Amino acid sequence: MRLMLVAGTTRTAAVDGISAAGATPELRWHTPSADAELVRYGRLVRSSFVPVSPTGCPTPALVTRAVVELLGLDVVVCDGGLAKPTGAPTVGFGAKPGHDVRDPDPVPTAPGAFAAAKAFAERLNEDHLVVGETIPGGTTTALATMRALGEPYPVSSSLSDNPLARKEELAEAALAASDLAPGESAHHPELAVRFAGDPVLAVVSGLAVGALESGTRVTLAGGTQMVAASALVRHAGSVAPLELATTSYVADHVDLAPAARDLDLDRTVTDPGFADERLSEYATVGREGAAMGGALALAQRAGALDAVEGRALALLDSLVGDGVSGDTDGDREGTRGP
Amino acid sequence: MRLMLVAGTTRTAAVDGISAAGATPELRWHTPSADAELVRYGRLVRSSFVPVSPTGCPTPALVTRAVVELLGLDVVVCDGGLAKPTGAPTVGFGAKPGHDVRDPDPVPTAPGAFAAAKAFAERLNEDHLVVGETIPGGTTTALATMRALGEPYPVSSSLSDNPLARKEELAEAALAASDLAPGESAHHPELAVRFAGDPVLAVVSGLAVGALESGTRVTLAGGTQMVAASALVRHAGSVAPLELATTSYVADHVDLAPAARDLDLDRTVTDPGFADERLSEYATVGREGAAMGGALALAQRAGALDAVEGRALALLDSLVGDGVSGDTDGDREGTRGP
Numbered sequence: 001m002r003l004m005l006v007a008g009t010t011r012t013a014a015v016d017g018i019s020a021a022g023a024t025p026e027l028r029w030h031t032p033s034a035d036a037e038l039v040r041y042g043r044l045v046r047s048s049f050v051p052v053s054p055t056g057c058p059t060p061a062l063v064t065r066a067v068v069e070l071l072g073l074d075v076v077v078c079d080g081g082l083a084k085p086t087g088a089p090t091v092g093f094g095a096k097p098g099h100d101v102r103d104p105d106p107v108p109t110a111p112g113a114f115a116a117a118k119a120f121a122e123r124l125n126e127d128h129l130v131v132g133e134t135i136p137g138g139t140t141t142a143l144a145t146m147r148a149l150g151e152p153y154p155v156s157s158s159l160s161d162n163p164l165a166r167k168e169e170l171a172e173a174a175l176a177a178s179d180l181a182p183g184e185s186a187h188h189p190e191l192a193v194r195f196a197g198d199p200v201l202a203v204v205s206g207l208a209v210g211a212l213e214s215g216t217r218v219t220l221a222g223g224t225q226m227v228a229a230s231a232l233v234r235h236a237g238s239v240a241p242l243e244l245a246t247t248s249y250v251a252d253h254v255d256l257a258p259a260a261r262d263l264d265l266d267r268t269v270t271d272p273g274f275a276d277e278r279l280s281e282y283a284t285v286g287r288e289g290a291a292m293g294g295a296l297a298l299a300q301r302a303g304a305l306d307a308v309e310g311r312a313l314a315l316l317d318s319l320v321g322d323g324v325s326g327d328t329d330g331d332r333e334g335t336r337g338p
Numbered sequence: 339m340r341l342m343l344v345a346g347t348t349r350t351a352a353v354d355g356i357s358a359a360g361a362t363p364e365l366r367w368h369t370p371s372a373d374a375e376l377v378r379y380g381r382l383v384r385s386s387f388v389p390v391s392p393t394g395c396p397t398p399a400l401v402t403r404a405v406v407e408l409l410g411l412d413v414v415v416c417d418g419g420l421a422k423p424t425g426a427p428t429v430g431f432g433a434k435p436g437h438d439v440r441d442p443d444p445v446p447t448a449p450g451a452f453a454a455a456k457a458f459a460e461r462l463n464e465d466h467l468v469v470g471e472t473i474p475g476g477t478t479t480a481l482a483t484m485r486a487l488g489e490p491y492p493v494s495s496s497l498s499d500n501p502l503a504r505k506e507e508l509a510e511a512a513l514a515a516s517d518l519a520p521g522e523s524a525h526h527p528e529l530a531v532r533f534a535g536d537p538v539l540a541v542v543s544g545l546a547v548g549a550l551e552s553g554t555r556v557t558l559a560g561g562t563q564m565v566a567a568s569a570l571v572r573h574a575g576s577v578a579p580l581e582l583a584t585t586s587y588v589a590d591h592v593d594l595a596p597a598a599r600d601l602d603l604d605r606t607v608t609d610p611g612f613a614d615e616r617l618s619e620y621a622t623v624g625r626e627g628a629a630m631g632g633a634l635a636l637a638q639r640a641g642a643l644d645a646v647e648g649r650a651l652a653l654l655d656s657l658v659g660d661g662v663s664g665d666t667d668g669d670r671e672g673t674r675g676p
Contacts, residue, residue, distance in 0.1 A: 045461045072410070076427050087458055089414050089427035120425055123383045 008080030010098035013137030045087025066311035081199030117206025132291020142228035150183025205232035221294020223250035246293035346418030348436035351475030359474035383425025419537030455544025470629020480566035488521025559632020561588035584631035
């Protein structure tokens with residue numbers, strides 16, 4: 001079993017009010033690079049700040065890392081279009097940072113990255129791949145991707161109030177800019193992700209299709225972005241069993257049942273039962289990300305779920321010296337203890 | 339503790355008769371990429387052949403991987419100028435493949451890679467780093483680097499007959515091409531490695547200097563290439579304790595005592611006691627590489643040395659399906675079972 005974290009960026013994250021994966025739009029470019037370091041090392045190396053939401057809620061990467069340490073998981077970080085340096089070792093697939101989804105061709109590297117990720121996963125020949133993502137703005141590109149495929153499912157949000165109308169508006173603009181009617185990319189996942197998606201979706205779906213084709217069990221670790229990735233997998237013609245593992249925070253917020261039924265997904269929803277207010281805030285902010293849902297599912301299966309909170313809090317405490325970015329009024333960069 | 343494998347290339351490896359790290363000069367470009375996959379995953383992913391010597395002796399990366407599995411070591415592969423795709427996740431430092439050491443400026447990326455590796459290791463903040471290398475032709479560039487620094491030590495060889503006179507000739511040509519007198523780069527390691535070295539030496543010495551400066555214990559895992567890296571570390575002004583861990587195959591072949599004394603190195607020499615002829619051939623071909631000496635030292639300290647041979651042979655057997663390159667007459671590419 002191997003945990004793959006696909007980390008990348010899309011300029012869509014610069015749109016105001018659609019993401020909490022970073023204290024400010026500028027800091028959001030750093031979030032995937034920092035998340036990759038946290039999941040791989042449990043500390044920052046080339047990154048300067050632990051990512052936080054505008055309200056100061058720390059990245060779910062800490063929870064994933066806690067599980068990695070408790071279970072001794074092997075982590076491979078995949079470059080899904082990183083924009084800032086990371087000290088985590090990465091596998092490359094030719095993915096570059098995505099442009100604004102309203103550009104006519106926002107992810108020109110998507111078809112190549114999909115193919116490279118598929119070939120890699122086929123050759124990797126694992127028994128079980130758990131694939132997570134970290135990409136600020138990713139639910140908006142996930143929504144646009146699903147609309148391009150003709151899939152009707154909603155997306156969740158890292159913000160307490162989901163700006164769903166705004167995201168639908170952006171998705172419509174994305175399709176219009178690429179001269180695509182809703183559903184026109186059905187059965188052409190490489191077109192949907194290129195013209196309406198982001199580079200992380202291209203790599204995640206490529207890894208999943210390649211793994212499934214070689215008989216590897218696949219768990220997509222995440223919420224509605226992974227529903228979009230699942231849709232890409234199904235539109236690529238893959239009919240093998242596919243698991244979606246997410247948190248109760250997402251499942252309580254968005255009804256995943258229709259997508260799970262239509263896309264034939266085995267749903268696993270894990271409630272981490274966090275009591276500390278620094279982590280229980282995920283119920284309303286963050287909710288999922290950096291493979292948290294998949295990591296929690298693995299912890300539960302291993303009988304280690306109760307140990308996750310303590311480990312995540314210890315990690316958070318150990319990172320005070322590294323700086324935790326963000327402040328509650330969200331209008332300037334800052335460093336504060338967690 | 340973390341095992342860092344620095345993998346890269348130098349065009350110097352195309353010089354006839356100086357390297358056995360690959361069945362043919364063309365296949366040598368692939369050796370570091372394949373070694374990285376073997377040490378990180380225990381199998382090939384993007385590479386097509388298990389590297390072998392022209393006589394069919396398999397890469398020492400198999401032995402390192404055996405120890406990684408036995409001890410559960412964490413491996414980080416560093417890109418020290420790879421020329422071919424690898425499926426191993428890598429940390430980048432800006433190193434590009436080195437040119438022929440007889441070019442006037444064979445490693446223009448060396449100073450930047452040294453600085454980036456130093457900064458990375460400082461921030462990584464480990465208790466103990468074990469640093470190995472894989473770069474065909476690396477003993478020749480190591481020799482030229484030592485001559486540029488004014489250090490008199492010999493180098494070993496991956497061939498049964500060490501072409502030392504040929505290497506000294508190449509080192510002289512390297513210095514002449516760069517208008518350097520022997521010893522002229524003393525105390526200027528960044529110049530020695532740029533004008534007479536290779537990109538792997540730049541990254542290895544940068545990692546070592548950065549780690550030592552942040553109080554991390556450092557083991558350089560290898561033979562005379564690591565003596566050259568140690569010389570670079572000392573010429574960079576670092577006086578902290580430094581361990582050189584290599585195999586008895588190197589130590590029986592080259593007297594390491596003078597370098598260890600002058601450069602203040604703690605020498606660890608491990609005899610793996612291989613009985614099977616596929617591995618005991620390291621006594622005359624290969625001898626060291628891909629961190630084998632350091633891995634064996636770790637196995638010995640953990641009381642697991644006796645288990646290494648069986649594990650390495652099992653790995654070798656499992657790789658038959660992946661193809662093992664090379665043939666005994668060495669004049670064509672081929673695939674054969676080990």
